[in-house]
Amino acid sequence: MIQSFVITGFLGVGKTTMLTNTVKEHFSDKKVAIIVNEFGDIGIDGNILSNVYSEVLEISEGCICCQLAEEFESGVIEIMNKYNPEIIFVETSGASEPFPIFLSLQNLGISVEGVICVVDAKNLDSYKDNSTAKYQIGGSNIIILNKTDLVSELELEHARKEVIEIKEKFNIKNNLTGKMIFTNYVVDNAQQGVVKKDIFNGVFKTEEIIGLAKDYNHLDHTTEDSITQKVVYLKENINFNDIDEVLQNIPKSIYRVKGIVRTLDVPNPLVINYSFGNVSYDELEGYSEKSILIFIGESIDDDVLLLTEKFEFMNLPKFRLAK
Ligand SMILES: Nc1nc2c(ncn2[C@@H]2O[C@H](COP(=O)(O)OP(=O)(O)O)[C@@H](O)[C@H]2O)c(=O)[nH]1
Ligand SMILES: [Mg+2]
Structure with missing residues (x-):
C-alpha cells in the first residue's frame, strides 16, 4: 500500500522547507512523489523542488480543500500511474485545511500515515487567532514547532503550550459519536524543518476516519478570514x-x-x-x-x-x- 503524509500549516511556516530537507535526509532511498498546492499564481516551490527530486505535481489557482478535490484526485492517480511512488507527500496550501485532503487520499486507497502540522515557533502569536490555523493544528496528529533557531527556550515552551491548548480545543471530532479522530498526537521541534526519522515511522495510525466525510462541515475559511x-x-x-x-x-x-x-x-x-x-x-x-x-x-x-x-x-x- 502506498503511504502518504499530509503537510499542513499556516502561510510561511516552513512546510516546503521541511519537505525538501526531510525528504533529502530520511527518504532518499525511496521513490517519493511530492504534491504541492500553492496558494499562488506560479509554482515557485515546484520549480525548486523539481530540480532536487522525483515527481512534483503542482496544483495552483485555488485550494485543494475547497474547489479542487477532483483535480487533486486525478492528479494523484496520474502520478501513481506514471511514477509508482512508495510514499507521497502532500503539501497543502497554507490557507487550506488538511482534512478534505486526508479523505481524498483515503478514497484513493492510499494509507495516510500522518497529518503533520508545521508551526512557526517564532510567529505563532501573530497568526494563532486565525481560524484556519486553529483547524490545521486540530486536524493533525504530528505537530512540529519549526524555526526553533529564532526563539529562546522560554519562547519555545510558550509556543508549545499554546499549540497544545489549541490542539485540545480544536481536535477534530466525529460529529456523530463525539469521539476524537486522533486519539494520540505528538509535538516535536525542528530547525529548517528537519524532523526526527521516528516521526515518520507510521506509529500514528489514523485509519479510524472513513465515513466522516458526510458529517464534516467544511468551513468556508477563505471568506471568513x-x-x-x-x-x-x-x-x-x-x-x-x-x-x-x-x-x-x-x-x-x-x-x-x-x-x-x-x-x-x-x-x-x-x-x-x-x-x-x-x-x-x-x-x-x-x-x-x-x-x-x-x-x-x-x-x-x-x-x-x-x-x-x-x-x-x-x-x-x-x-x-x-x-
Ligand atoms: N530561521 C528559519 N527560517 C526558516 C526555517 N524554516 C523555514 N524557514 C524560512 O521560512 C520561509 C518560508 O518557508 P517555506 O518552507 O517556503 O514555508 P511554507 O509557506 O510553509 O512552505 C523561507 O524563507 C524559509 O527559508 C527555520 O527553521 N528557521
Ligand atoms: Mg510552501
Missing part, C-alpha cells in the same frame, strides 16, 4: 535595492510575499520568499517571464494598492479573473 492573494507585476530596469525597499515596507496585513524578480544588478532572476518580516533571496536560472510578486494576507487589497502607489515600478494587473 479573507485570506487573499494579489499579484503585482514589476517593470524592467529595477535594482535589487528597489525590491529590498519594498520588502522593508510590507504592512502587517501581509503575511507572505513570494515572487520572481529580475533586477539590473543581479545576474540571475531572484526567487523571493518573505514571511513575517524575514526575507530570503535565491537565484534561479532560466526564468524569462515577467517579474512578479504575490502578496498573501488578510484583507490586503487596500494595502497592496498603497504599495503600488508608493513604488511606481509595481503595477497591479488591469484585469481580474471572473469568480
Whole structure:
C-alpha cells in the first residue's frame, strides 16, 4: 500500500522547507512523489523542488480543500500511474485545511500515515487567532514547532503550550459519536524543518476516519478570514535595492510575499520568499517571464494598492479573473 503524509500549516511556516530537507535526509532511498498546492499564481516551490527530486505535481489557482478535490484526485492517480511512488507527500496550501485532503487520499486507497502540522515557533502569536490555523493544528496528529533557531527556550515552551491548548480545543471530532479522530498526537521541534526519522515511522495510525466525510462541515475559511492573494507585476530596469525597499515596507496585513524578480544588478532572476518580516533571496536560472510578486494576507487589497502607489515600478494587473 502506498503511504502518504499530509503537510499542513499556516502561510510561511516552513512546510516546503521541511519537505525538501526531510525528504533529502530520511527518504532518499525511496521513490517519493511530492504534491504541492500553492496558494499562488506560479509554482515557485515546484520549480525548486523539481530540480532536487522525483515527481512534483503542482496544483495552483485555488485550494485543494475547497474547489479542487477532483483535480487533486486525478492528479494523484496520474502520478501513481506514471511514477509508482512508495510514499507521497502532500503539501497543502497554507490557507487550506488538511482534512478534505486526508479523505481524498483515503478514497484513493492510499494509507495516510500522518497529518503533520508545521508551526512557526517564532510567529505563532501573530497568526494563532486565525481560524484556519486553529483547524490545521486540530486536524493533525504530528505537530512540529519549526524555526526553533529564532526563539529562546522560554519562547519555545510558550509556543508549545499554546499549540497544545489549541490542539485540545480544536481536535477534530466525529460529529456523530463525539469521539476524537486522533486519539494520540505528538509535538516535536525542528530547525529548517528537519524532523526526527521516528516521526515518520507510521506509529500514528489514523485509519479510524472513513465515513466522516458526510458529517464534516467544511468551513468556508477563505471568506471568513479573507485570506487573499494579489499579484503585482514589476517593470524592467529595477535594482535589487528597489525590491529590498519594498520588502522593508510590507504592512502587517501581509503575511507572505513570494515572487520572481529580475533586477539590473543581479545576474540571475531572484526567487523571493518573505514571511513575517524575514526575507530570503535565491537565484534561479532560466526564468524569462515577467517579474512578479504575490502578496498573501488578510484583507490586503487596500494595502497592496498603497504599495503600488508608493513604488511606481509595481503595477497591479488591469484585469481580474471572473469568480
Ligand atoms: N530561521 C528559519 N527560517 C526558516 C526555517 N524554516 C523555514 N524557514 C524560512 O521560512 C520561509 C518560508 O518557508 P517555506 O518552507 O517556503 O514555508 P511554507 O509557506 O510553509 O512552505 C523561507 O524563507 C524559509 O527559508 C527555520 O527553521 N528557521
Ligand atoms: Mg510552501
